[in-house]
Amino acid sequence: MNPDEVRSLLSSVEDPDLDDDIVSLGLVNAIDVDAETIRLSLALGAPYAPHESQIADQVRDALADTDREIELTAAMPPGLHTDEEVLPNIQNIIAVASGKGGVGKSTVSVNLAAGLAKRGARVGLFDTDIYGPNVPRMVDSEDAPEATDDKTLIPPEKYGLKLMSMDFLVGPDDPVIWRGPMVHKMLTQLVEDVEWGQLDYLVVDLPPGTGDTQLTVLQTLPLTGAVIVTTPQEVAIDDAVKGLRMFGEHETPVLGIVENMSSFRCPDCGGSHDIFGSGGGEDFADEENLPFLGAIPLDPAIRAGGDGGEPIVRSDGETATAFQAMTERVANNIGIVRRQQASTHAKTTPEQ
Numbered sequence: 001m002n003p004d005e006v007r008s009l010l011s012s013v014e015d016p017d018l019d020d021d022i023v024s025l026g027l028v029n030a031i032d033v034d035a036e037t038i039r040l041s042l043a044l045g046a047p048y049a050p051h052e053s054q055i056a057d058q059v060r061d062a063l064a065d066t067d068r069e070i071e072l073t074a075a076m077p078p079g080l081h082t083d084e085e086v087l088p089n090i091q092n093i094i095a096v097a098s099g100k101g102g103v104g105k106s107t108v109s110v111n112l113a114a115g116l117a118k119r120g121a122r123v124g125l126f127d128t129d130i131y132g133p134n135v136p137r138m139v140d141s142e143d144a145p146e147a148t149d150d151k152t153l154i155p156p157e158k159y160g161l162k163l164m165s166m167d168f169l170v171g172p173d174d175p176v177i178w179r180g181p182m183v184h185k186m187l188t189q190l191v192e193d194v195e196w197g198q199l200d201y202l203v204v205d206l207p208p209g210t211g212d213t214q215l216t217v218l219q220t221l222p223l224t225g226a227v228i229v230t231t232p233q234e235v236a237i238d239d240a241v242k243g244l245r246m247f248g249e250h251e252t253p254v255l256g257i258v259e260n261m262s263s264f265r266c267p268d269c270g271g272s273h274d275i276f277g278s279g280g281g282e283d284f285a286d287e288e289n290l291p292f293l294g295a296i297p298l299d300p301a302i303r304a305g306g307d308g309g310e311p312i313v314r315s316d317g318e319t320a321t322a323f324q325a326m327t328e329r330v331a332n333n334i335g336i337v338r339r340q341q342a343s344t345h346a347k348t349t350p351e352q
């Protein structure tokens with residue numbers, strides 16, 4: 001058995017999203033074969049994404065008859081990123097944004113982060129909302145970050161998430177009246193001086209709207225993609241369009257649209273009521289040709305969970321399932337972005 005034979009077997013493995021097999025796409029970085037083992041490096045970039053696990057399973061199936069141990073590693077091809085990259089130990093940075101305040105952006109950020117951690121990923125959650133940080137409350141974390149001797153910050157952990165929030169630095173009740181340059185300085189410091197360690201995903205909760213902080217984040221962080229949260233009403237959707245344009249201008253891939261507060265399942269009558277209308281988020285996603293990431297019901301347990309500290313995705317039930325499904329779609333879409341990048345890189349870089 002030689003690497004070419006392995007390559008030929010792998011060409012039966014179709015990528016579930018990119019419409020070709022993994023060999024033609026250039027997603028096989030390296031093959032090493034000896035008497036007992038086949039070691040493969042695949043260009044997979046979204047740890048714990050269902051579609052990437054599926055690719056790994058198909059690879060094992062394709063090589064099952066070789067009678068060798070299969071060792072898989074996932075890595076983006078060297079050369080895809082530069083050495084001086086910001087936050088090199090963080091594989092994927094996801095911004096969660098909304099055009100309008102109060103639509104549930106922080107709720108989605110917290111449950112997305114907790115949902116990814118529940119799947120097994122190493123996750124950080126970064127609340128950049130200077131004017132109304134609420135992530136610490138939502139995960140019930142009162143621990144402040146620890147400062148080390150060389151003045152870096154160790155983020156506190158809760159539910160397996162590493163947390164960072166402006167709240168930790170300014171105190172929850174301090175009024176914050178900062179101007180743009182100050183916001184920029186603070187954010188840069190928070191990015192550079194925090195010891196995140198190795199992370200699969202960093203979820204960044206942006207403040208609502210399209211102002212200074214959002215721009216700074218877009219300019220400072222190498223975002224993998226953005227999730228846009230809206231409620232079904234037209235006003236919220238009009239504002240979401242502005243958010244969308246902002247990411248477009250910075251060439252940040254939009255991973256999709258989440259419709260929050262979609263319908264209300266009445267605990268008394270058992271009926272479903274569309275308080276803010278319904279389907280607006282999905283229609284919007286269709287019109288903009290973007291993935292729809294799911295509808296999250298209006299559920300009093302979300303508020304109770306949010307205010308009491310435990311993200312609802314960690315429990316069971318319809319709403320938790322909706323958040324889990326959303327998390328899986330986000331992870332799958334990150335996988336598409338990363339594999340697409342790797343494939344383009346492989347096809348445009350001559351073999352060494």
Ligand SMILES: Nc1ncnc2c1ncn2[C@@H]1O[C@H](COP(=O)(O)OP(=O)(O)OP(=O)(O)O)[C@@H](O)[C@H]1O
Nearest residue numbers: 101102103104105106107261297298299302303306
């Ligand atoms: N689907 C939902 N069902 C019930 N309550 C919800 C839902 N989504 C969010 N909430 C509640 O609505 C309030 C606002 O949500 P959240 O803080 O997540 O919004 P936001 O868009 O981040 O707000 P801000 O503009 O302040 O950043 C919170 O009390 C939250 O618990």
